[in-house]
Amino acid sequence: MEGRVFVIGLGLIGGSLALSIKAEHRKAIIIGYDINEEQARLAKMMGVIDECTSSIEEGAKEADLIIISTPVTVAEGIIELLAQIPLKCGVIVTDTGSTKTTITEKATCLYEKGVCFIGGHPMAGSHKSGITASKKILFENAFYLFTPTSAIEPEKIEVLKSWLKGTNAKFLTVSPEEHDYLTGVISHFPHVIAASLVHQAAAAEERSSLVGRLAAGGFRDITRIASSSPTMWRDILLHNRNVLLDLLLEWKDEMQRVITLLESNDGSGIFQYFDKAKKFRDGLPTKEKGAIPAFYDLFVDVPDYPGSISEITGYLAKEQINITNIRILETREDVYGVLVISFQNEDDRTRADQCIQLYTSFETSMG
Numbered sequence: 001m002e003g004r005v006f007v008i009g010l011g012l013i014g015g016s017l018a019l020s021i022k023a024e025h026r027k028a029i030i031i032g033y034d035i036n037e038e039q040a041r042l043a044k045m046m047g048v049i050d051e052c053t054s055s056i057e058e059g060a061k062e063a064d065l066i067i068i069s070t071p072v073t074v075a076e077g078i079i080e081l082l083a084q085i086p087l088k089c090g091v092i093v094t095d096t097g098s099t100k101t102t103i104t105e106k107a108t109c110l111y112e113k114g115v116c117f118i119g120g121h122p123m124a125g126s127h128k129s130g131i132t133a134s135k136k137i138l139f140e141n142a143f144y145l146f147t148p149t150s151a152i153e154p155e156k157i158e159v160l161k162s163w164l165k166g167t168n169a170k171f172l173t174v175s176p177e178e179h180d181y182l183t184g185v186i187s188h189f190p191h192v193i194a195a196s197l198v199h200q201a202a203a204a205e206e207r208s209s210l211v212g213r214l215a216a217g218g219f220r221d222i223t224r225i226a227s228s229s230p231t232m233w234r235d236i237l238l239h240n241r242n243v244l245l246d247l248l249l250e251w252k253d254e255m256q257r258v259i260t261l262l263e264s265n266d267g268s269g270i271f272q273y274f275d276k277a278k279k280f281r282d283g284l285p286t287k288e289k290g291a292i293p294a295f296y297d298l299f300v301d302v303p304d305y306p307g308s309i310s311e312i313t314g315y316l317a318k319e320q321i322n323i324t325n326i327r328i329l330e331t332r333e334d335v336y337g338v339l340v341i342s343f344q345n346e347d348d349r350t351r352a353d354q355c356i357q358l359y360t361s362f363e364t365s366m367g
Ligand SMILES: NC(=O)C1=CN([C@@H]2O[C@H](COP(=O)(O)OP(=O)(O)OC[C@H]3O[C@@H](n4cnc5c(N)ncnc54)[C@H](O)[C@@H]3O)[C@@H](O)[C@H]2O)C=CC1
Pocket: 008, 009, 010, 011, 012, 013, 014, 033, 034, 035, 036, 039, 069, 070, 071, 072, 074, 096, 097, 098, 099, 121, 122, 123, 124, 125, 126, 127, 128, 129, 130, 131, 229, 232, 236
């Protein structure tokens, strides 16, 4: 497709979308704006956008597609601003916010002006933020949810999907309310819990300084999302307040059940509690990319690890398999270390597993 795409908010998501749009639509011109001039300067320097603009008014007026990829409460103000300035006839405005009900309500001011707004949420990302974390393949195989109102013509949704084809995401349409409930359960609430686990460990560290050292492995992994942007998550919580308040009350009941099981020394009840959770979790799809990116980790038992690491990375490089992270778990220092190698996707992990098995005699597992 040809035309002008205006991206407002040049962070992880805005940058990644700009890259995937440009990859698919070579002739499109991508214009970017960020309140943080350094982000905008970097975006231009990295070739993520073709041009920078110094105001939303300037960037918006000739745009065929406007993508708002700022924190959600900021997006509300930008929608209001867009409703007050001249826009090109036929323009499509979309956003990438993690919440949809408030934003869709806010966008009424655009519909009233005859401007098409289609709420969007590419459900992939990272705990990292900023333009430097952006990448073209971020949304590959991820769900991309749209929340158009009934007033939106289906052809407009098709045009938006064509613009976003290069994301290689799986497009789905849901209502804004269903969106906020689903993401509340599988994304927003887990972020609250991850932060609360970290708070608990931080408080425990007052009692024993060993907490931090022992938390380095598994605990650090399961609380990774607590390292996400506090600004972004504050805004998400404020937008999805009602869903989260309900979920927190349900969680309190859930914790009360565990307290009761423990107080009554109910071994069979405790077993059931874990067994039911295990069965549900084991039944979750492994090949789908959910809202919270999975860890595509490969565990390799490595004796005498300094030499083994370069050997393994050498084989992976030879097969052109990209590694996103690598670390050692020192379980039994004297005999073995466990090398944990993280990959971008399932395919890379499977290839890496086959590669290591082909070239070495190290034991591997998917964890
Ligand atoms: N981080 C993630 O994993 C995901 C985030 N989202 C949503 O996408 C949106 C963007 O998130 P990220 O890219 O991760 O955040 P980010 O922090 O990487 O980027 C946001 C950018 O917006 C800019 N910004 C803030 N106020 C602005 C304003 N008034 N005008 C112009 N630019 C402004 C910031 O300077 C920053 O560069 C958020 O609404 C978030 O909820 C959606 C999917 C995944």
